[in-house]
Amino acid sequence: MTKADRKKAIIVFAVLAGVFLLGSILTGGHGEKHETVQEMMQDAVMHELNKVSLFGIKDVNPGLIAAFVVSGILILFALICRLFVIPRFKLVPGKFQMLLETAVGLFDGMAKSNSHHLNKFLGAYIFTAGTYIFTGTIFELFGIQAITTNGHPISLPAPLADINGAIMMGCLSYLVIMSGGVAVNGIKGVGKALKDFSLPISMSFRMFGALLSGALVTELVYYYSALSYGLPIIVGVLFTLLHALIQAYVLTMLTSMFYGENAEKSEKKPKKKKAKDKTVIAEADQAASA
Amino acid sequence: MTGLPLNVDWQQILLHLFNFTILFGALYVLLYKPVKDFMDGREAHYAEMDSAAEKALADAESSKETYESKLKSFDAEIKAERSKAGEEIDEEKKRRLEAAKTEADKIISDAKAEAEAEKGKIIASAQKDITKLISEAMEKLAIGESDKDVFDKFLDAAEGEDK
Numbered sequence: 001m002t003k004a005d006r007k008k009a010i011i012v013f014a015v016l017a018g019v020f021l022l023g024s025i026l027t028g029g030h031g032e033k034h035e036t037v038q039e040m041m042q043d044a045v046m047h048e049l050n051k052v053s054l055f056g057i058k059d060v061n062p063g064l065i066a067a068f069v070v071s072g073i074l075i076l077f078a079l080i081c082r083l084f085v086i087p088r089f090k091l092v093p094g095k096f097q098m099l100l101e102t103a104v105g106l107f108d109g110m111a112k113s114n115s116h117h118l119n120k121f122l123g124a125y126i127f128t129a130g131t132y133i134f135t136g137t138i139f140e141l142f143g144i145q146a147i148t149t150n151g152h153p154i155s156l157p158a159p160l161a162d163i164n165g166a167i168m169m170g171c172l173s174y175l176v177i178m179s180g181g182v183a184v185n186g187i188k189g190v191g192k193a194l195k196d197f198s199l200p201i202s203m204s205f206r207m208f209g210a211l212l213s214g215a216l217v218t219e220l221v222y223y224y225s226a227l228s229y230g231l232p233i234i235v236g237v238l239f240t241l242l243h244a245l246i247q248a249y250v251l252t253m254l255t256s257m258f259y260g261e262n263a264e265k266s267e268k269k270p271k272k273k274k275a276k277d278k279t280v281i282a283e284a285d286q287a288a289s290a
Numbered sequence: 291m292t293g294l295p296l297n298v299d300w301q302q303i304l305l306h307l308f309n310f311t312i313l314f315g316a317l318y319v320l321l322y323k324p325v326k327d328f329m330d331g332r333e334a335h336y337a338e339m340d341s342a343a344e345k346a347l348a349d350a351e352s353s354k355e356t357y358e359s360k361l362k363s364f365d366a367e368i369k370a371e372r373s374k375a376g377e378e379i380d381e382e383k384k385r386r387l388e389a390a391k392t393e394a395d396k397i398i399s400d401a402k403a404e405a406e407a408e409k410g411k412i413i414a415s416a417q418k419d420i421t422k423l424i425s426e427a428m429e430k431l432a433i434g435e436s437d438k439d440v441f442d443k444f445l446d447a448a449e450g451e452d453k
Contacts, residue, residue: 071309074313074317075313086324086328104321162302167303172307
């Protein structure tokens with residue numbers, strides 16, 4: 001590209017941006033907003049106003065619909081990979097093969113390094129959880145629309161920005177941790193896991209809080225059209241990417257660490273012979289005093 | 291279910307759980323397991339290659355050691371072979387010398403016998419000649435030739451015979 005071409009491209013880009021900005025300012029007052037920012041933010045937390053019908057069976061939070069959509073996308077992706085990509089795997093991997101192998105290897109390695117026992121299941125679980133959290137969080141960037149029961153369009157949020165999704169993930173991770181303990185140590189494993197009874201709550205609400213705050217900030221920014229230029233690149237894309245990575249890493253890391261801790265074989269402590277020891281000490285004292 | 295804070299809905303939690311379980315199963319079967327199997331297979335393949343290379347290296351090392359020890363024993367073998375060959379040569383030499391000596395003895399004894407036979411023949415011939423000469427001389431004496439003539443004739447005859 002020559003200098004002149006580059007200049008032309010910059011001018012066209014600036015003109016287009018200016019036109020869009022002007023258009024948004026001119027049309028700003030006429031856009032229909034069916035809820036105030038307060039209502040919108042309250043609804044993002046409470047899910048009272050905007051419900052989506054689940055095939056006419058039940059009105060559910062948009063997060064659940066988002067969860068089904070994300071799962072559908074992931075399963076389709078996995079199916080395509082299984083049918084067309086994995087059979088063509090080579091000993092020396094290409095770029096896409098490398099990507100898949102890195103993802104699998106990352107979670108498998110994390111499971112192996114944190115738990116010496118039963119890490120095969122743990123690897124599969126944290127792979128799914130990590131992929132789900134990451135993809136689900138990225139998913140909110142696409143702004144896929146759904147129609148609420150009130151007839152208003154709503155962009156689907158991250159599945160785990162829904163409190164029910166976050167509770168499910170936190171509690172399931174806790175059950176997985178507990179299962180590791182039970183599988184290795186039997187009933188003692190339950191006791192070990194019960195020591196960390198606050199874990200499901202902390203895991204659930206950490207995830208819910210992190211994803212919800214991201215969603216709220218993004219919603220807030222998009223609510224005002226004047227803030228919709230430039231700023232979403234940082235608060236929308238970069239923040240979402242960051243917390244997608246961070247949350248996926250945090251939950252999988254915590255799960256694998258606690259799982260490894262619980263799945264550790266407990267060593268039998270030798271019984272202390274207190275009475276015998278006491279007599280030995282007393283005899284030694286007597287001998288010393290004599 | 292109403293009454294729970296933040297509108298927590300157990301039914302929706304179970305639906306989330308159902309969704310995640312389906313996702314777990316599908317991702318495990320379709321993506322995680324095949325990729326991991328491939329990676330494990332590749333690791334096993336390279337481990338096998340590595341062990342084969344190590345085995346080949348160990349074989350080469352042992353072959354090297356064998357050949358080195360063979361080379362070392364080869365000198366001793368050469369020495370032994372050389373001494374054996376020397377002994378054989380000595381034996382052959384001795385045998386040939388004995389054969390030669392036997393043959394020489396035989397030649398000498400044959401020659402001696404031949405010479406003896408020749409000598410006997412010559413003596414016999416000389417005796418015959420002498421007898422003949424004496425008989426001739428006696429004949430001439432009887433016919434009447436002088437002693438001097440007879441003697442001269444005898445000498446001439448002897449000289450002629452020498453020639």
